[in-house]
Amino acid sequence: MKRSHLAYSILAVGLGLPMAAQAAPFECPSRGGDIVFGQEANVNSLDQMTSNTISTRNIAMNIYESLMTRDENNAPILELAESMEESGDGMTYTFRLRQGITFHNGKPMTSADVAASFNRYNRIGLQRSTLDNVASWETPDPHTFIIRMKQAQPTFIEALSSFSVPIVIIPSEHENDERQQLRTVGTGPFRLLEFTPGSHARLGRFDGYKPNTAFEQRTGFGGYRVACVDTVTFRIVTEASARVAGLETGALQAVEDVPTRSLDTLRRNNAITLVPLQNWWIQIALPNTSTPPTNNIAFRRAVQAALGMEDIMDAATDGNYRLNVGFQFPNQPSYTDAGRETYNINDQARARALLRESGYRNEPIILLTNRDYPPMYNAALVMQQQLRAVGINANLRVVDWPTSVQMSQRLNSDEWHFYHTGWGTQPALGALATMQFLVSPNAAYRPRDNNDDPDVMAAWNRMNNERTADARQQGFADMQRLILERAYAYPFGALTKVQAVRSNVQGFVPFRIPRFSNVWIQR
Numbered sequence: 001m002k003r004s005h006l007a008y009s010i011l012a013v014g015l016g017l018p019m020a021a022q023a024a025p026f027e028c029p030s031r032g033g034d035i036v037f038g039q040e041a042n043v044n045s046l047d048q049m050t051s052n053t054i055s056t057r058n059i060a061m062n063i064y065e066s067l068m069t070r071d072e073n074n075a076p077i078l079e080l081a082e083s084m085e086e087s088g089d090g091m092t093y094t095f096r097l098r099q100g101i102t103f104h105n106g107k108p109m110t111s112a113d114v115a116a117s118f119n120r121y122n123r124i125g126l127q128r129s130t131l132d133n134v135a136s137w138e139t140p141d142p143h144t145f146i147i148r149m150k151q152a153q154p155t156f157i158e159a160l161s162s163f164s165v166p167i168v169i170i171p172s173e174h175e176n177d178e179r180q181q182l183r184t185v186g187t188g189p190f191r192l193l194e195f196t197p198g199s200h201a202r203l204g205r206f207d208g209y210k211p212n213t214a215f216e217q218r219t220g221f222g223g224y225r226v227a228c229v230d231t232v233t234f235r236i237v238t239e240a241s242a243r244v245a246g247l248e249t250g251a252l253q254a255v256e257d258v259p260t261r262s263l264d265t266l267r268r269n270n271a272i273t274l275v276p277l278q279n280w281w282i283q284i285a286l287p288n289t290s291t292p293p294t295n296n297i298a299f300r301r302a303v304q305a306a307l308g309m310e311d312i313m314d315a316a317t318d319g320n321y322r323l324n325v326g327f328q329f330p331n332q333p334s335y336t337d338a339g340r341e342t343y344n345i346n347d348q349a350r351a352r353a354l355l356r357e358s359g360y361r362n363e364p365i366i367l368l369t370n371r372d373y374p375p376m377y378n379a380a381l382v383m384q385q386q387l388r389a390v391g392i393n394a395n396l397r398v399v400d401w402p403t404s405v406q407m408s409q410r411l412n413s414d415e416w417h418f419y420h421t422g423w424g425t426q427p428a429l430g431a432l433a434t435m436q437f438l439v440s441p442n443a444a445y446r447p448r449d450n451n452d453d454p455d456v457m458a459a460w461n462r463m464n465n466e467r468t469a470d471a472r473q474q475g476f477a478d479m480q481r482l483i484l485e486r487a488y489a490y491p492f493g494a495l496t497k498v499q500a501v502r503s504n505v506q507g508f509v510p511f512r513i514p515r516f517s518n519v520w521i522q523r
Contacts, residue, residue: 025216026518028228033521035229035505037514038237038246038255041372044197044402047182049125052165052437053405054425054513055372058256059201059234061221061513063104064168064186067095067114067145068161071220072511074429076161079212079222080109080169080187081145090152095145102208103171104191111139116172124179127165127436133464155432155464155472162433163221163513164426189227189517198400201234203516218518225517228507232516238372247272247500253521254501254508259374260318266500273503277510279329280497281424283316283379285367285490290448291414293360300487302354303418306390308346312382313493316375324494326480327427327434334431338477339484343491351390365394368408368416372401375495376420383418412448419444422495425512431476432463438483445488456482 041055048060069079078084081095101109115137122131133153138146149156160167174183184192189211190203205227215223237243237252240259246252248269258266258274266272287294287303294300313321325343328335345351365387369380380396387394397416399407408419426434437443439460440450447453459482462475483489501508507519 025211025213025224026218026226028226028518028520029506030520030523031228033229033523034231034233035253035516035519035521036233036235036246036251037516038243038252039234040238040240040243040256041370041401042198042236042238043201043234045180045182046184046192046195046201047177047180048166048168049121049182050165050179051405052126053401054422055401057163057425057513059203060168060184060186061163061166061188062190062203062232062516063184063188063192064166064170065188066161066163066166066168068157069163069166069220069222070161070429071222074220076157077220077222078214080114082214084157086157090154090156091149093147093149093156095147097143097145098210098212099143100210101187102210103187104185104206104208105171106208107171109169109187110142111145112142113172114145114169115139116175117167117169120170120175120177120182121167125165125167126441127162128441129436129439130159130162130167151465153464154467158430158432159436159464162429164429164433164436189225190232193231197402199236203232203234205230218515220511221513221515227517228520229516240374247502250502252502253505254499254514256497256499256514258498258500260320260498263498271503272500273505274498274500275508275510276496276498278496279322279331279428279494281422282324282327282329282427282494283313283321283375283422283492284420285379285383285492286408286419286421286444286446287487287490288413288417288419288446289488290412290446291417293358293363293365294417295448296358296360297486298354298358299360302351302358302360302390303387303392304342304487304490305345305347305354306351306386306392307344307383307490307492308386309344309492311386312379313495315382316379316492317495320496320498322494322496324491326484326491327423327489328431329427329494332427332430334473334476336473336477336480338481342484342487348390355391360392362391362393365392365418366397366416367394367418367420368397368399368404369420370399370401370404373422376422379492380418380420383420408444408446411446411450413446418490424497428512431473435460435463435476435479438479438488453482453486453488456486456488 043055083096085094191206194202243255384394459479504522
């Protein structure tokens, strides 16, 4: 067996510390107070196992924890496990659990709870394909959890540590809670006090929380975490102007998004600190390939040929964007421009020729979008105009964000043809987390009866199982090329997100998810 020293070694590398360096753990400079966070989109469930929406993740990941998570640089680290041992043949992973961990209901956490969490995820977890290569799991004692593989998978720890749709650890008595009905009890630094869908979620400090002493500081969504404030209220504020006004008056202490047009004014306000994060998400539209005419590749390619990405992204972001081919950001080592010839074609004559080839007969085409996220809505508006310009009878269907997500996940649905969304957390986590969106059981392009494209699946399997990093990267490049050539997704470009806090809110660092541990109010 080889022992993994993920917890400390990756932290030291990520923060540029010498391996022998020791520092005092983080202590809150100030304790108490309340933070109200202006969240831009509705959330209708905090069931982190069965939701891949950022609006759920924003709240739930301050409540729940997993065996492993990612650090500030998105490298895997231990969280509820104190150690992990991988067998030499890659067929067994043994996790020793941190002791003294309790759930928010006061129950001590044991390996039985971990097994129950894996059981529920394997039954209804949204990305349960993470466990496809797993043969079984065992609990030889209350502090040990063992995973046995069907076959060695070099990327298993990368997949297991993803917080896109993580296997959060819940009390064993909640194992049979149905999809979107999970009772909200975790082990994180904050516990749920109150949740009103469409309005707010209020979290309070969990006084029984035990920080991870393998670290000295918060890193990513793990590390040494402390709840400095008494409460955090996630308030749903869908109007950008209302978020800005709340920030200016102090009714909101932090906001998820600041519109570009408000930046100059807010920069002059000494009571407000702007915290931008480039490459926030990839603006994207996904076709419904289970229903005509979007089940026709010539029609999907006609749409691809009609799209002009500069106009779409300019409208979506008020000009705060970068053109971006594919499903990773250019600053990432896994980035590839495979399939670039399909991107930003903007050729109306070519689009019309492909429409004739497809046999399209002016059927209404539904673009499913929402107003909660203005970039999605504005991208859909411009896409509608560009499709109408080539003779496609495109129409918007505008619902709230949770409803659009639910509609997009219905198998064999004929309610929509293109679904507008944004992929942010997943591209940041890497190619594997992103491309998992494009395979069953939740393939984003909705193949009829979940019958995946076999060529796409072959590339996906190579991404997961090839022995060398170069071969796995080639699998990713091949999968991206196939997805783009067969028009299973239309990535538009990457936008920059600007968040903001009141200047007395200290320790808030922009990340894929708003983190409120190690954040305090300066008095």
